[in-house]
Amino acid sequence: MGPHRCWGPVGTFNSAPAAAGVTPPIRIESSASSVTEGQTLDLDCLVAGQGQATITWYKRGGSLPPKHQISGSRLRLSQLSVADSGEYVCRADMGSVSREATITVTVTSRDSSSYRLQSPIISIDPHSMAVAPGEDATFKCRVHDGARPINITWRMGPGQHLQGPVTVKEGKSLSVECLGRGEPRPLVRWSRPGSRQKVEHQTLLHMDSQAILQLSPAKPEHAGTYVCTAHSALGSAQARVDISVETAQRHPGAPEVTAPPAVTVVAGDTATLHCTARGEPSPRIEWSKLRAPLPWQHRVVNGSLVIPRAAQQDSGQYICNASSPAGSAEVFVTLDVETHIHLLHPSIFPFLVDSSTTHPPQHMPIYFSPTSSIHPFLVDSSIPAHTHVSISSQTPPSTPS
Structure with missing residues (x-):
């Protein structure tokens, strides 16, 4: 068995020969199936086995892009x-043995039609x-359209920062993002002054110099001061935020109410x-409904x-009150009523054209399913201009067997 190659939407991936049933010792995983200019692509070099390996990245026939970052096995x-x-080549040195894996990256221009089709279309409601x-x-x-997968992230606007203490209700969720800047890129981490224990409820994104403090659900013991520290070889910087957790005021014996x-x-x-x-x-x-009456046809x-x-x-937002x-x-319960959105091409039933005739028939019925969204501009340009095209939601006629 010789070298083998796998083709994918981003490019090809090669590895050294492997025996049947044995996992290749080195492979590359890509964060996206396609990439367009201006976007970011993550490549991870995965080495099978428990031994330590020294990972080196390089580009065949050239140098790595100026805005590349390497963190461990990740490019x-x-x-x-x-x-x-x-x-792009990943080289893993394991003592006296070295392995390589390659992946071909093709960056699509923004001006191409494929980019316009893949761009996400979103709206915020309300x-x-x-x-x-x-x-x-x-x-x-x-999200109305766009190439999958689509990652959604909420952030404050440009130049906006937290002002003063942050208050969260007990049982609700809170995320506080800390972003470090500088060259070389700093490592960012959340901590609590006076506590020797690490802050466990945080997500560290070293490649982005980012740390996200996550309180879900917020508890009274989460209240206090948190410090975000950005550290690099040139020094460090800190930012503080005070978080208070507002406990629910309940009288002894008051009802406990739960709802999604x-x-x-x-x-x-x-x-x-x-x-x-x-x-x-x-x-x-x-x-009850917040700032509006309940729908007239409702019942409890x-x-x-x-x-x-x-x-x-x-x-x-609807309010369930127990007294x-x-x-x-x-x-509070938030109700979201979504309307039907047709994103797929209509389903077209086949129709019979007699191949023995020299000229196509003057009327060629095309049948769409009743729930289809009809896009007239999708009609095949190969149909002669004088041909009459009738669109119907009726059941297509049966053809003789």
């Missing part, structure tokens, strides 16, 4: 250009919202918002709010 190619296309202090504000990023934070349904379906409450005496459940069944034939205007003589408690 990051940032702000790629078409000129960065080529064969576009803006006004809330009173202490209220929740919920926004949803909707969000429910998503398709327009026309029945939306069911579940809510349960415990307490002594048994609490009474009531539903065993504490759950049921909205038949939900429409997009029914989207919003008893011992006190009351409430929880």
Whole structure:
């Protein structure tokens, strides 16, 4: 068995020969199946086995792009250009043995039609919202089209930074991002002053000089001061943030109410918002909608709010309130009613054309499925201009067997 090669959308990957049933000792994993100029591509050199290996990256017939970064076995190619296309090689030295794996990277120009088809199309719903202090504000990023996978990240606007302490309600989620800048790139990490224990609930992205503090769900013991430290060979810098956790005020014996934070349904379906409450005496459940009346066709069944034939205007925040003589408690549930979005090409039933005739028929029926989204510009340009094309949602006629 000789060398073997695997072709993929980004390029080809080669490895040394391997015996049947044996995993190749070295391979390259790519973070994306296709890449366009201006984007970032991560390549990871994976070496099978437990032994230590020294990893070296280089580009065949040239040098690595100026904005590349190497961290361990990982190579990051940032702000790629078409000129960065080529064969990239990972070399693993394991004592007296060395192995190589290669991958061919093809960077597509932004001007190509494939780039325009792959660019994500998103919208934010709602576009803006006004809330009173202490209220929740919920926004949803909707992805309408684009090449998969699509990663969604929420961040503050350019030049905006946290001002003053951050307050989060007990049981809610909070993420605080710390981003370091400088050359050489600094390592960033969160810590708590006066505590010898490491902050476990953080995500470290060394390649991006980024650390994300994640409190999910937030607990009273999470309150306090957190310090983000960026450290490099040239020095260090720090930023502090104070986090307070607002505990729910409950009287002894007050009900405990639970409900899912969000429910998503398709327009026309029945939306069911579940809510349960415990307490002594048994609490009474009531539903309301934030800054709007409840849908007229709603009903409450065993504490759950049921909205038949939900429409997009029914989207919003609903409040489940549980009350008893011992006190009351409430929880918010966000309902999102989505409309049908047709992103696929219509399904076309085949039609019979007699190949024995010299000229095509004057009428060639094309049948679409009833739920298809019809795009007239998709008609094949090979159809003669004088040909009549009729579009129908009827069932196609059966052809003789």
